[in-house]
Amino acid sequence: MELHIRKEPAGVIFITSDGEVLPYSFTLTQNCSNNAAEYQALILGLEMAVDIKQLHLKVFGDSKLVINQLLGLYEVKKPELFPYFSYAQRLIGWLGDVEIEHVPRKDNKQADALAKLASTLTTLEDNARVPICKSWVVPPIFDDDDCEEEEELHAIEVFDIEREDWRQPLIDYLKYEKVPDDPRRKVDIRRRATRFIHHNDTLYRRSFDGVFLRCLSDDEAIQAMEEAHSGVCGAHQSGPKLHFRIKRMGYYWPTMVKDCINYAQRCQACQFHANFIHQPPEPLHPTVASWPFDAWGLDVVGPLTKSSAGHLYILAATDYFSKWAEAVPLKEVKKENVADFIRINIIYRYGIPATSSLIMGSLSAIA
Known part of the structure; x- marks a missing residue:
């Protein structure tokens, strides 16, 4: 039996040894690349061949990449194509006798290829039925045995990288007087243990007001923050308020202040509905x-009114910090008079200004 693959849409056409044509058309609902669609069409045809128990099969496809990857001529480099490639190889292994051949689209000798199939489809009778199906092609990556082995390995890896419970050294010291081998940790455990008690398999910490707070593990701390911040009675409070509320509820862990602040900052609802901060991103420059x-x-x-000496104007300078003023009368305002005033009354008396600039009012119009 021959199997011809087309992608537009996923067309699967079986041709038996007697010349009978069995066309099928599939609608692929996944959003994927052209190469992935070629693999999906191939997998659909191979799965149908497995269902009808057709062990001898010839596969013709016009995708050079897919055919050469299955033949071992090309290497599968894209990770999104590797699951389809592995599943197609597995189906070929189940079928047994499978021959794969590439048929170029531009090849004139397409007697047994897609051109022949197209002409065959055009000569079908009007009452011919072409099944149209909708299918999700999700190729499994592992067998059942492989999945079991993967789960066991995954459990071992989690056990290796699992963080130590911060309560366990304190419990070991309070219950068995066991201390760590590290000298620094040994001193730290003995110093901190005076504020902890172990009762009914639960560790408690004595607060400054004498109330015993239940010590939580890392997972329990996350659950407590979630319930107190965004739970049924949660008010989406800020980090310090969240820490104060959890502490009033009678819970404790060493990093609760920092964890509460980080949890409140990462809350998506708080980021959406928080007040807009109009403060500038950097300090204002006075x-x-x-x-x-x-x-x-x-x-x-x-x-002004002309004085007895003939003065009509007053040139004034004011220090912005101390409000100290310097002023001189002028008969007329010229740039030479202003320059002499700045040199004699400001620079000679008080030094050069630190800003190296003078803020002028109506003097800016003086030529």
């Missing part, structure tokens, strides 16, 4: 000087 005579402000007052 414009007012933080030291005497760092910045001066200059301005011109006038024109």
Whole structure:
């Protein structure tokens, strides 16, 4: 029996040794690449061959990548194709006598390939039935035996990397007076054990107000934070409030403050519904000087009533820190007069400003 594979859509066509044509069309509902769709069409045809117990089979496909990977000419490099490749090889092994051949699309000699199949389909009678199916191709990666072995290995790995319960050294010391071999941990356990008691197979810690708090493991601590923060009576409180609430409920573990803060920060609902923070991402830069005579402000007052000496304007300078003022009368405002005022009344008396700039008012219009 011959098996021809097409991808548009997943077309599977069986041709028996007597020349009988059995066409099937499948709708693949997975979102996958073209190469994965080629593998899915091949797997569907092989599974149907297994169901009808057809042991001798010739497979023709127009995907050069899929055919050459099954023939061992190409290497499977993409991880998403490896499960399909393994499952297809397993189906071929179950069938036994399977021949795989690649049929190029541009090859003119396609007598036994897709061109012949297309012409065969066009000559089918009007009352011919072409079954259309919907199928999910999810190839298993391991056998049952492999799964059992994998589970055993997985359990061993978890046992190796399992974290030590922080309560166990304290329980060993309080119950059996057993201390760790490490000298530093030995001193630490003996120092901390004075605030713990072991009663009815439960470790308790005496708080500063004399209340005994039940010590929780890592898994129990996560459950306590989840119930207190987002449980039935949870109010999605912040980290410090969450720590205070759990402690009032009578529970304790060493890193509860840091864990509560991290748990509240990672809460997705709190991130969605939290208040917007309008504070700038960096500290604001003050414009007012933080030291005497760092910045001066200059301005011109006038024109005023002409004095007896002929002055019409007043040029004033104010220190932004101490509010100290310097002023001189001027007959007319020129850039030479302003420059002399800055040099004599500010620089010679108080030094060069730290900002190396003067804030001017109406003086900016002076040419």
